[in-house]
Amino acid sequence: MQIVVLAGGVGGSRFVRGVLAAYPQARVTVVGNTADDITMHGLRICPDLDTMTYALAGAIDPDRGWGLADEGWRVMEELRAHQAEPTWFNLGDRDIATHLLRTQMLAAGHPLSEVTRVLARRWLGADSRVELLPMTDDRVETHVRVADPHSPSGERVVHFQEFWVRLHAEPPVLGVAQVGIERATPAEGVLAALAAADLVLLAPSNPVVSIGPVLGVPGVREAVRSAPAPVVGFSGILSGRPVLGMADKLLPAVGVEVDAAAVGLHYGARSAGGVLDRWVVDSADAASLARLRGSGLAALAHPLLMTTPELTAEFIRAGVAGGPDGDRALAS
């Protein structure tokens, strides 16, 4: 069984661990968001790809939820002593080795997908069931337009990382743009994986800055739409709030209500020009499923908390199998 998962970082990696637990024989291709990527201190940093790799390797710091466990901070302390900006983005010592390797390989002309493969081989081993692909080898960066009373224009555009890590997603969001996305092409393997998949899953990652950019790479949305496999999406909005992250700050800026059903409608049914066959929401949002009537989306409500890989696997299997309302079973 071949499964393709479109995913962001922290939530996406928990979801993929659930997918692996749900389908112990399956091979899983993860198409990861790279629009969070950023260059700092001359290092090319891919937060979502690294979070995915570290998490699947069991090497992620369980308390912080990002970065490596057993991490050191000597380089960062020293950069701070140099007053080398940005000092608001923490880079662990072990993590920096990843970025050094990536930056050097990119400078030598290797595409990000090849770099990602090398890093994944080290962390996951050569016989891993997971293949991690960046959505694109091209540079795409999410920039957020925020209100800024100190700016003459009353607004300012910042990199997503600055919005999230430095500004704690506090300033009102006026707009979101994925810079460079219109010229990006899907990384080698992405379209082929979608065409060959037995099942396509959208992780409950941020619809605006994680899943949004992946689908936004020209050709990816079309490949999802035309994939022979069923496409099932899972809501990261539970009871009107994101489980993780700051989607509640970003969804309104793209005209989407912070509501599980609204996000499902935002993705849309493949039968009506969208990318999903079924949308799975949390049990707490069962009532909102009524809003999907007429959308063409099959839908299911189920507890969606990703507390453990086993609980995550359970809701993934349930979501894929379909509900008692008779929507077709999408995979066995």
Add this chain to the structure above:
Amino acid sequence: MQIVVLAGGVGGSRFVRGVLAAYPQARVTVVGNTADDITMHGLRICPDLDTMTYALAGAIDPDRGWGLADEGWRVMEELRAHQAEPTWFNLGDRDIATHLLRTQMLAAGHPLSEVTRVLARRWLGADSRVELLPMTDDRVETHVRVADPHSPSGERVVHFQEFWVRLHAEPPVLGVAQVGIERATPAEGVLAALAAADLVLLAPSNPVVSIGPVLGVPGVREAVRSAPAPVVGFSGILSGRPVLGMADKLLPAVGVEVDAAAVGLHYGARSAGGVLDRWVVDSADAASLARLRGSGLAALAHPLLMTTPELTAEFIRAGVAGGPDGDRALAS
């Protein structure tokens, strides 16, 4: 009083600490060797400049003699886990912050001299008496041609760092080249400092791979030759052996005997086309001074061990003042 010192790394920095102790009112411009510089893991590393900066800041590791005290090795451990070559060159975590900053500034278009100034300001403060200049802003690298029985040609060319750190200076040396030196120009400030100096000193650094490259940058040798100040050199060869480093392996490859007087003759007297007015050797080499007769060099024998800055200061003052044999006092 303005003093210019041409210097390498470990020995050079001990010597400069002696100069500062000997002349507490002087301003000292150090022209540092950059031909040891190397790019590893995408980081531009300037071992001699950094050793000088760290040592003058009192931040150098006293046991290793290089790198920062209170250093960590997490990045390096991780690079080794990635099998990211070269793994034979140790980079400390704190040290890596220096290299990140330098690499980034160079990539942004700043010349090495500006980068060096920024780093020195952090480590030595804005009011330091020392100005550290790289010999050149251009890329110059010492390559060593060594015997290699496993190579079809019987030889191999390696970067100086590989020769010294990885091969422990063990293979027979067939030749030494400073790649790029013929196209290099002195860094901003080097020629002006030599022209304005009250005293020019050659540290007892390696004549082949430290002082050699500094003098080899087109224009520097001529500026030393025509400097209005006296030029005094100090031998790093004591009793036929280098106090530090591997000059004994390299001198024969450039046709110079491993002997204090022979090195003095290699530098030569300014009155006879060389760069020195006086050559100072260790007391143990007093007998060899006879070999300097007719060379035009004034000479002096004095204990030259750089055990403490104070002892170093003593021999520097003695060397500069001149000997009881009546050679002219070069500075007060």
